[in-house]
Amino acid sequence: MIALKPVHPPISCSSSGSKSGPSVPVPMIGFVKLPSLSFGLNGGNHGGLSLIQATEESTVAVTNGEDPPQMVTNGKAGNIVWHPRSVGKVHRQELLQQKGCVIWITGLSGSGKSTLACALCQALYSTGKLTYILDGDNVRHGLNRDLTFKAEDRAENIRRIGEVAKIFVDAGIICIVSVISPYRKDRDACRALLPQGDFIEVFLDVPIEICEARDPKGLYKLARAGKIKGFTGVDDPYEPPLNCELALPPKGNSCASPSEMAETVISYLEEKGYLQA
Amino acid sequence: MITLKPANPPIYCSSSGSKSGQFFLVPKIGFMKLPSLSLGLNGGNHARLSLILATEESTVAMTNGRAAAVVSGEYPPQMVTNGKPGNIVWHRSSVGKVHRQELLQQKGCVIWITGLSGSGKSTLACALCQALYSTGKLTYILDGDNVRHGLNRDLTFKAEDRAENIRRIGEVAKLFVDAGIICIVSVISPYQRDRDACRALLPEGDFIEVFLDVPIEICEGRDPKGLYKLARAGKIKGFTGVDDPYEPPLNCELTLPPKGYSCASPSEMAETVISYLEEKGYLQA
Numbered sequence: 001m002i003a004l005k006p007v008h009p010p011i012s013c014s015s016s017g018s019k020s021g022p023s024v025p026v027p028m029i030g031f032v033k034l035p036s037l038s039f040g041l042n043g044g045n046h047g048g049l050s051l052i053q054a055t056e057e058s059t060v061a062v063t064n065g066e067d068p069p070q071m072v073t074n075g076k077a078g079n080i081v082w083h084p085r086s087v088g089k090v091h092r093q094e095l096l097q098q099k100g101c102v103i104w105i106t107g108l109s110g111s112g113k114s115t116l117a118c119a120l121c122q123a124l125y126s127t128g129k130l131t132y133i134l135d136g137d138n139v140r141h142g143l144n145r146d147l148t149f150k151a152e153d154r155a156e157n158i159r160r161i162g163e164v165a166k167i168f169v170d171a172g173i174i175c176i177v178s179v180i181s182p183y184r185k186d187r188d189a190c191r192a193l194l195p196q197g198d199f200i201e202v203f204l205d206v207p208i209e210i211c212e213a214r215d216p217k218g219l220y221k222l223a224r225a226g227k228i229k230g231f232t233g234v235d236d237p238y239e240p241p242l243n244c245e246l247a248l249p250p251k252g253n254s255c256a257s258p259s260e261m262a263e264t265v266i267s268y269l270e271e272k273g274y275l276q277a
Numbered sequence: 278m279i280t281l282k283p284a285n286p287p288i289y290c291s292s293s294g295s296k297s298g299q300f301f302l303v304p305k306i307g308f309m310k311l312p313s314l315s316l317g318l319n320g321g322n323h324a325r326l327s328l329i330l331a332t333e334e335s336t337v338a339m340t341n342g343r344a345a346a347v348v349s350g351e352y353p354p355q356m357v358t359n360g361k362p363g364n365i366v367w368h369r370s371s372v373g374k375v376h377r378q379e380l381l382q383q384k385g386c387v388i389w390i391t392g393l394s395g396s397g398k399s400t401l402a403c404a405l406c407q408a409l410y411s412t413g414k415l416t417y418i419l420d421g422d423n424v425r426h427g428l429n430r431d432l433t434f435k436a437e438d439r440a441e442n443i444r445r446i447g448e449v450a451k452l453f454v455d456a457g458i459i460c461i462v463s464v465i466s467p468y469q470r471d472r473d474a475c476r477a478l479l480p481e482g483d484f485i486e487v488f489l490d491v492p493i494e495i496c497e498g499r500d501p502k503g504l505y506k507l508a509r510a511g512k513i514k515g516f517t518g519v520d521d522p523y524e525p526p527l528n529c530e531l532t533l534p535p536k537g538y539s540c541a542s543p544s545e546m547a548e549t550v551i552s553y554l555e556e557k558g559y560l561q562a
Contacts, residue, residue, distance in 0.1 A: 086403060087410040095415055118371060125372040130380055130415075132456040142478075143448035146441075156431075163428035164449055171417040173456060193427075 092172035107204030110211035162190030377457035392489030395496035421464035447475030
């Protein structure tokens, strides 16, 4: 009999040593009695096994489900060979119990993108989901610090953010992007980087009068005074999305709070299956 | 009595409503009897609470003196009226690196694997990734080759673009570390200056430089991508090790394979890295 302890996640194994044999689920901690001499792992297995003990002389097993690998000699060289599989997006999503996606929040300066991003992040964190915010302002101090506000650099700013978001999605993270991203072409190019469904465009449809009245960073005032050129909404266009997944605030509830708007996004994520592996 | 259920992670609350009051550990799922009329949350709390039921009419709870709606640890938020407006006010904290690390039960860091082409960087990265995954740790590999097809596809192999390639990889790794992830970078990164610039982006200790010290003869003997052959034939210019220098690290955290054990397997070398991570506390929150 072989005593096995699957480390993570739940797995099944085949006693015949081939994918075609019947699969035996391995209990989380327990014993599996496998009559045959060889031992194979179900093709769908991504978990690790640690061999606790082989009690029969003919039983050979070695796995590397735990580190360091467990070697069992028991008189003979231990050899359950774990065929290593590369860790991919599916595995990371299984670990995190969620699916990676980008929530791309677009809108005028002062429309509430960062506020919504934070509310969303907190709400998702409180349910144990891993998110990360890529905020246009922050990224311009790090990755994109070599870029200016000239038209071509603005496009490059968005492109790089899209590529980083793509990497985060591959890592299994719910990546919340908060950038004005005023041009449809640039947003669509980022959408095209991701599998269908994984790019969730959220348009904060707030009239410029409200944004300007908030003017949280004092930029509208500077723009109106001519001290900033090419400021979106003042002397540079904002192209609203034509086919976004969500437009907030919802029609008929224009005073929706950030928490309420976050709830709308979360309902969407839940409905589309992103809040489970 | 107030019934509370902390969602994640473990939290404490004060029955006095102020930071100086006595603190109670809120059980994962359970009941708390709090004698006083107000309920405050420990200033260090970042977790969320959902109020399930307030069973005493006189029970009201405020955390920061603001009258506001209930914020809950579960979604959708739980509102309790119980005859009076329910008001446990959650003083919102932004979710930061500490919270993410708590969620993941690990600390973010960069494992920067540097060495000649064919020294085994990608192989070690994969072995490390698998070994860490099997213990429930979240990692992500930034491989120089992959990044050049996405984020860095606008870059060439000219000297200034090579530096920019490394810089951007360093900045992305920094974001991953902030996200709480163990980011494994696998790039030749031949210049000390460029590697040091990436090191400088991160807090002390979070940049773990691993030098794959494999003689060029062995790397060239492997030649997994056929690049040494092309370089020797003059078909590739500026190929590291052939007609471009590799500057080995002067002060890296780990050099592999270990002295006296040059045939260490990728799994064994991965174990060495993992022991280092464990020792430095990166495999726990």
